[in-house]
Amino acid sequence: MERRNISFSPPDMSEMEIEEVAETLRSGWITTGPRVKKLERNLSYYIGTGNVILDEEDKTPTLFTKNLVCLNSATAAEELNLRVLGIHPGDEVIVPAYTYTATASAAIHCGATVRFVDIQKDGDKDTHIPEIDYDALERMINKNTKAIILVDIGGIIVDYDRVFEIVERKRDLFSPFSDYSDALSTLNSKIQKGLGRIAVLSDAAHSLGGSRIVKHTGKGVIFAEGKRKYAGAIADFTNFSFHAVKNLTTAEGGASTWCLPQAVYDQDVDDNLIYNMYQLLSLHGQSKDALAKTQLGAWEYDIIGPWYKCNMTDIMAAIGLKQLQRYPKLLFRREQIIKVYDKTCDQLGICHLVHNTDYMSSSKHLYLIRIPGITEEQRNQIIIKMAELGVTTNVHYKPLPMMTAYKDYSNGIDFYPNSYDYFRNVITLPLHTLLSDDDVEYVCEVLKTAIHDTKIY
């Protein structure tokens, strides 16, 4: 076997992205501007959130209702979701113990207390994703619980229906925030009053393009037979990541979407109002963005609140626009690679994520495998052996209660035995669109060798 060097997740940039970035640089407008707006429309159309209509002439989407905002990261998108919802000190937010820090830290930035919940033993029975234990989640709810954040690890869409049913059952415990003294507090109060229940948030950092047949969405519509919905059009609020290692990248970047019940709109709220609040929160609370200030004589602006700075630039959006154009093909290639990995893992008796079921199609973001019966040390030996042979792997994730920042906060990993058990023998194989067929075969051979050399079987 000739040695190859396989990196974990390099960005896949074509001449299209390079040309669009060059065009943006030449255009004279590089910060938030027309390309960001166009990316928002195109993503909204792709996800199926809001009402997006197509332009008669060039068939590009024209935004009809604004249900999506592009920002500079998923972390910022999640934080702004929580701030638009109105999460404050004293509130509790439920988060799975098995996730990336951003899921929890964004809630902590808002002053909330994060309550961690363990995952199901060995993850979900169909997809094997490390999915939250829904019974434990329900037991964790109390009168301070304001939001639950679910995470679509690897791009697999989790069971939002289960959580919508739980928050419906717990309506009596929920008391909405109520403060009408300024614009943000007023919006928070109206959204919470309209929701009348704990909010369901999705950390869809991995799952752009993933879909699931669901009976409930944030709109509260119940499809008795179930209907296929895409990540971003299921939970009340969703955040996406376009970080460099993600399926679709803008180098750094992210987006927020929302999908709220009619009762929120009955509070004299509309999507433009919500959209404008995201704009304000992401740009210092400034009443006019840079583009608006360039209009003749329109220099003067107000500061509505001492807020944040996390807007997306047109240079980032230029990359995103072309990545989105290529996205169906990129997903198709990921699916081809997954089929080869599935075959190898099944032959070796290794448990792996299942990216397609009859009710769910993931975004094919990560390929997690779990080697039965091995210790953490043996897992690490396999990772080292594969690295020596040129294959970079990863671990998604070391559970948060094992991290310095969260050890005391969460009372430690002993309280999350299923998370530890899952982490102990998990390895993430490289899955990206720069892998050739020969590279994929090479990864499979290296995996077999590393397992053999670790003398496991």
Ligand SMILES: Cc1ncc(COP(=O)(O)O)c(C=O)c1O
């Ligand atoms: C599950 C999850 N949530 C949130 C994030 C944060 O994304 P970003 O780097 O765009 O803020 C990541 C990043 O990898 C992630 O894996």
